[in-house]
Amino acid sequence: MTPALTSGEPSDAELLLRISGSDHHALDTLYRRYVPRVSRFAQRMLSSPEAIEEVVNDVMYVVWRKAPTFSGSGQASTWIFGIAYRTCLKALGNRTTDEHLPxxxxxxxxxxxxxxxxxxxxxxxxxxxxxxxxxxxxxxxxxxxxxxxxxxxxxxxxxxxxxxxxxxxxxxxxxxxxxxxxxxxxxxxxxxxxxx
Structure with missing residues (x-):
C-alpha cells in the first residue's frame, strides 16, 4: 500500500520527472518511499538476503536510468513494480530458496x-x-x-x-x-x- 503523502510532498510521478533530469535528491526521496515495498515484494519471490538486496539495488538503478521513459499515463508504482517483477524473474534463475506465503x-x-x-x-x-x-x-x-x-x-x-x-x-x-x-x-x- 502506498504511504499517504503529506502536503507539499511531490508525487511519485513528479519525482520521476525530476529524476529524468538527473535530480539525485528526487531519487533519494523515491528510494526511501519504495525500497521497503520493493524489498517486501522481492522477499516473496526470492529468499536470499543477498539476492533481495541486489534486486532492490538493480530496480532503483533501472529507475534512475529509465526515468525519462516513464510516460506518466499510468501510476508510477505500477511502472516501478513492473521493473521489480522483471528483475526478480531474472534473479530466480539462481534461486536456492525458502520463499513463503505468510x-x-x-x-x-x-x-x-x-x-x-x-x-x-x-x-x-x-x-x-x-x-x-x-x-x-x-x-x-x-x-x-x-x-x-x-x-x-x-x-x-x-x-x-x-x-x-x-x-x-x-x-x-x-x-x-x-x-x-x-x-x-x-x-x-x-x-x-x-x-x-
Missing part, C-alpha cells in the same frame, strides 16, 4: 488453515514449501494482490499480460494451494516436495 495470507486464501491441527512452526514450514511450488507468475500475483493491495488491472500492467491472465493465475494458485491443504477431517496435508 500464514495470514495463506489463511485468507484457505479458510480454516490455522485450525488444521498443525503446529505453528510446522505450518510455517509447510506453507513455505507450498509457496515454493507455485510458478513465479502465480507468486507474483499473490504478492501484488495481498501485500501490495493492487487491483488486477494494475497487476496486469506490471506483469505485461491481460487482466484475464492475472485472474487465471490467481485461480490456479488458489486451486493448487487448496489441493495441497489438509482436509476438514484432519487428514494429513498432501505431500509437499522437500518434506519428509
Amino acid at each position: 500464514l495470514a495470507e495463506a489463511e485468507e486464501l484457505i479458510p480454516g488453515l490455522l485450525d488444521s491441527g498443525m503446529e505453528t512452526l510446522e505450518l510455517n514450514d509447510w506453507v513455505a514449501r507450498l509457496f515454493e511450488q507455485l510458478p513465479p507468475e502465480q507468486r507474483a500475483v499473490l504478492e501484488l494482490t495481498y501485500h501490495q493491495e493492487l487491483k488486477y488491472s494494475e497487476i496486469a500492467e506490471i506483469l505485461g499480460c491481460p487482466e484475464n491472465t492475472v485472474k487465471t493465475r490467481m485461480f490456479h494458485a488458489r486451486r493448487k494451494i487448496r489441493a495441497l491443504m489438509p482436509d476438514a477431517s484432519g487428514d494429513e496435508p498432501a505431500r509437499i516436495e522437500g518434506t519428509p
Whole structure:
C-alpha cells in the first residue's frame, strides 16, 4: 500500500520527472518511499538476503536510468513494480530458496488453515514449501494482490499480460494451494516436495 503523502510532498510521478533530469535528491526521496515495498515484494519471490538486496539495488538503478521513459499515463508504482517483477524473474534463475506465503495470507486464501491441527512452526514450514511450488507468475500475483493491495488491472500492467491472465493465475494458485491443504477431517496435508 502506498504511504499517504503529506502536503507539499511531490508525487511519485513528479519525482520521476525530476529524476529524468538527473535530480539525485528526487531519487533519494523515491528510494526511501519504495525500497521497503520493493524489498517486501522481492522477499516473496526470492529468499536470499543477498539476492533481495541486489534486486532492490538493480530496480532503483533501472529507475534512475529509465526515468525519462516513464510516460506518466499510468501510476508510477505500477511502472516501478513492473521493473521489480522483471528483475526478480531474472534473479530466480539462481534461486536456492525458502520463499513463503505468510500464514495470514495463506489463511485468507484457505479458510480454516490455522485450525488444521498443525503446529505453528510446522505450518510455517509447510506453507513455505507450498509457496515454493507455485510458478513465479502465480507468486507474483499473490504478492501484488495481498501485500501490495493492487487491483488486477494494475497487476496486469506490471506483469505485461491481460487482466484475464492475472485472474487465471490467481485461480490456479488458489486451486493448487487448496489441493495441497489438509482436509476438514484432519487428514494429513498432501505431500509437499522437500518434506519428509
